[in-house]
Amino acid sequence: MTSTQTESSTALRPGAVTIAIWLAAGIAIAGVAALLLSHTPARQRLIGILAAAQGAACGWLVSLVGTRLKMRSPVAAIVGGVVVGAASVALTSVLWWQAHARQLKADYKPPKGAAMAMAMLNQATDPSDPQAKKEMDDFRADLKARAMPPDTSFPEYLAFRVSSFSNSRSAGQILFGAELLLAGLLCAGFARARAARPFCESCGEWILPIRRHEFTGDDANEIAVLTGSDHQTPFVSASVVLSQCRCAGRRPEVLVVLESADRKAAVRRSSTDQDSPLKLAEEAFSELAARIDAAQGLR
Ligand SMILES: [Zn+2]
Numbered sequence: 001m002t003s004t005q006t007e008s009s010t011a012l013r014p015g016a017v018t019i020a021i022w023l024a025a026g027i028a029i030a031g032v033a034a035l036l037l038s039h040t041p042a043r044q045r046l047i048g049i050l051a052a053a054q055g056a057a058c059g060w061l062v063s064l065v066g067t068r069l070k071m072r073s074p075v076a077a078i079v080g081g082v083v084v085g086a087a088s089v090a091l092t093s094v095l096w097w098q099a100h101a102r103q104l105k106a107d108y109k110p111p112k113g114a115a116m117a118m119a120m121l122n123q124a125t126d127p128s129d130p131q132a133k134k135e136m137d138d139f140r141a142d143l144k145a146r147a148m149p150p151d152t153s154f155p156e157y158l159a160f161r162v163s164s165f166s167n168s169r170s171a172g173q174i175l176f177g178a179e180l181l182l183a184g185l186l187c188a189g190f191a192r193a194r195a196a197r198p199f200c201e202s203c204g205e206w207i208l209p210i211r212r213h214e215f216t217g218d219d220a221n222e223i224a225v226l227t228g229s230d231h232q233t234p235f236v237s238a239s240v241v242l243s244q245c246r247c248a249g250r251r252p253e254v255l256v257v258l259e260s261a262d263r264k265a266a267v268r269r270s271s272t273d274q275d276s277p278l279k280l281a282e283e284a285f286s287e288l289a290a291r292i293d294a295a296q297g298l299r
Pocket of ligand 1: 203
């Protein structure tokens with residue numbers, strides 16, 4: 001094996017291992033969140049809202065873990081995020097369902113004499129009059145329904161959850177599916193936002209914001225000129241973010257977002273942009289950094 005092959009195989013390894021550890025941590029977070037939320041009082045189990053909060057909380061936690069692990073695969077973050085968010089909400093729902101089913105079984109008392117009445121009814125000959133026969137059949141069905149233990153299936157639990165506003169069994173299932181989707185997407189959104197941040201391969205650190213300032217009015221247009229941003233219409237605001245990694249002597253990365261009054265001509269320029277990066281001359285950068293410091297009273 002040549003030295004380049006060794007290098008490429010070792011370079012590949014941390015990515016897959018990092019993603020695996022991150023996913024394992026995410027599943028642990030999903031499980032803990034599900035166990036904690038399974039104790040939510042029945043009145044606070046708001047359909048949709050609680051699932052969204054759970055998905056967002058899981059997403060926030062997995063993104064923190066991702067930052068520590070330097071997990072920077074946006075695709076893995078989306079796929080893993082959907083799984084973690086949806087799994088957490090699904091597990092909470094299963095735990096609620098089991099508690100609900102236990103309660104139903106504990107509360108169930110078969111009516112006294114129902115079994116005997118049923119046996120007698122079954123032996124009785126059906127009346128010839130169709131109206132009387134129908135009444136007897138209805139009575140049999142009613143007696144059977146009351147003597148039967150309650151339905152403790154999961155679909156029945158989902159129907160019970162939505163019973164305050166819908167009698168449809170499928171409504172419960174559709175809402176449950178929507179809850180899983182919402183939680184999964186929110187979780188994935190948080191995880192992806194973190195994983196997609198710029199990363200410096202040289203020092204192996206995230207390129208994080210060190211200064212940010214929003215300029216308005218004339219200052220905004222001066223920033224536009226300074227950063228060489230095209231402007232036919234005047235801008236009302238210019239927000240500038242300087243970000244840095246740990247590399248010694250390296251100039252911070254620059255992100256400028258310019259907005260016009262009608263908000264139609266928003267211009268976003270970044271020095272980390274892959275297609276057309278914002279390139280600033282040394283003097284322009286020094287001037288920009290000095291203006292941010294002056295605006296924040298640091299100089
Ligand atoms: Zn660096």
